[in-house]
Amino acid sequence: MLPYWRLSAYYFFYFAFVGAFSPYFTLYLQAASLSATEIALLMSLMQLMRILAPNLWGWLAERLGMRVAIVRLSALMSLVGFSGFFLTTEFGGLFAAMALMAFFWSAALPLIEGLAFSHLGDEAHRYGSIRVWGSVGFVVAVLALGLVLDHVAIDAVLWVTAAILLGILACSFTIPEAVSAHVERASLSLRETLRRREVRALLGACFLMSxxxxxxxxxxSIYLVDNGYDKALVGWMWTLGVVAEIILFMLMPRLMRRFSLRAILLFSFACAVVRFVLIGWGADSLPVLLFAQILHGATFGAYHVAAIAAVNLWFPGRLQSRGQALYGSVSFGAGGMLGGLLSGYTWEAIGAAWTFTLGSVFALAGLVWLARGWPSSTHGEAGPS
Incomplete structure (x- = not known):
């Protein structure tokens, strides 16, 4: 029986953490008098560990068959690592706490994604209806904390985020193990799978999207506040993007029956090209920023579901955990780290507008790579060819 609500609850708390941490922790670091470069270095540790840790944990999960045990260890040690932020505001101490937390926190999502698809079996189209609860958790956290921070000290970010990590730990003990389906293609090796041109194109494009x-x-968040918007609006802007994401998650089963994964991904990349130019040069226009946030539904919602569906399709059976880990490492890990670190230097050197424009350049390069590397005639994907 599908543990729908147990998986949904985990996703809720997991992405509630993202909703509290990603938009507001940078404001906490700024209040602690860290420079833009130091903030970028600290936040990029999350991406660095998503390069290293998921592949290690995915390999262990494959060898030991202990996905759920590793998910529980990840939750516990993430909370332990985060506790270090209560002890110091010095860069060295913050760096150590972030490294510890990020190493364990990054282990969980690829394993949970694999577990979800294992439990879903032939009902993989229902993934979006489970994953959507993660977006709901993000909305609840980002909106509530944004409202709270207009009335209390920025230190509240630490207490709220620690409470959410405790919720992740509790949910991790409710999720049952699942056996990956054994299919004929599972005999393929990881190396053979990575030789496929469309697989390399997808991973490369995902790197550039992140x-x-x-x-x-x-x-x-810093960009909005620096341009005169209050913290409550910051929360609403993040919320708008995730509401758009939720709508796309709910529509994806229908869209995937009508359009190919390739077509959905190409559209998502095109939206990203437009979105980051609008953010960079539209700071004085709230309607422009609102429209750019609505595009998050495509640049993350549609993009992520289509990408993870392709990974699940091309990395079957025993390759599932490693495929999800590789996707996370290459995209959110390596790509996110490159984008985060580079923005830390360009933010002060060339300004916010050109930094966001550089993001559009990355998205355009991903669009071209995907279009050329994944021929429209490729077989073995959901949706019409």
Whole structure:
């Protein structure tokens, strides 16, 4: 029986953490008098660990068959690592706490994604209806904390985020293990799968899509506040993007029956090209920023579901955990780290507008790579060819 609500609850708390941490922790670091470069370095540790840790944990999960145990260890040690932020505001101490937390926190999502698809089996189209609860959790956290921070000290970010991590730990003990389906293609090796031109194109394009979002995830909240918007509006802007994401998650089963994964991904990349130019040069226009946030539904919602569906399709059976880990490492890990670190330097050197424009350049490069590397005639994907 599908543990729908247990998986949904985990996603809720997991992305509630993202909703509290990503938009507001940078404001906490700014209040602690860290420079833009130091903030970018700290936040990029999350991406660095998403390069290293998921592949290690995915390999262990494959060898030991202990996905759920690793998810629980990840939750516990993430909370332990985060506790270090209560002890110091010095860069060295913050760096150590972030490294510890990020190493364990990054282990969980690829394993949970694999578990979800294992439990879903032939009902993989229902993934979006489970994953949507993660977006709901993000909305609840980002909106509530944004409202709270207009009335209390920025230190509240630490207490709220620690409470959410405790919720993740509790949910991790409710999720049952699942056995991956054994299919004929599971006999393929990882190396053979990576030789496929469309697989390399997808992973390369995903790397560039995450790089495109680097400045957004590190500096978007600071960008809005610096341009005169209050913290409550910051929360509403993040919420608008995730509401658009939720709508796309709910529509994806229908869209995936009508359009190919390739077509959905190409559209998402095109939206990203437009979105980051609008953010960079439209700071004085709230309607422009609102429209750019609505595009988040495509640049993350549609993009992520289509990408993860392709990974699940091309990395079947025993390759599932490693495929999800590789996707996370290459995209959110390596791509996110590149985008985050680069934005830390360009933010002060060339300004916010050109930093976000650089994100559009990354998205355009991903669009071209995907279009040329994944021929429209490729077989073995959901949706019409």
């Amino acid at each position: 790089a495109a979002h680097g400045a957004f995830y590190v500096f978007y």
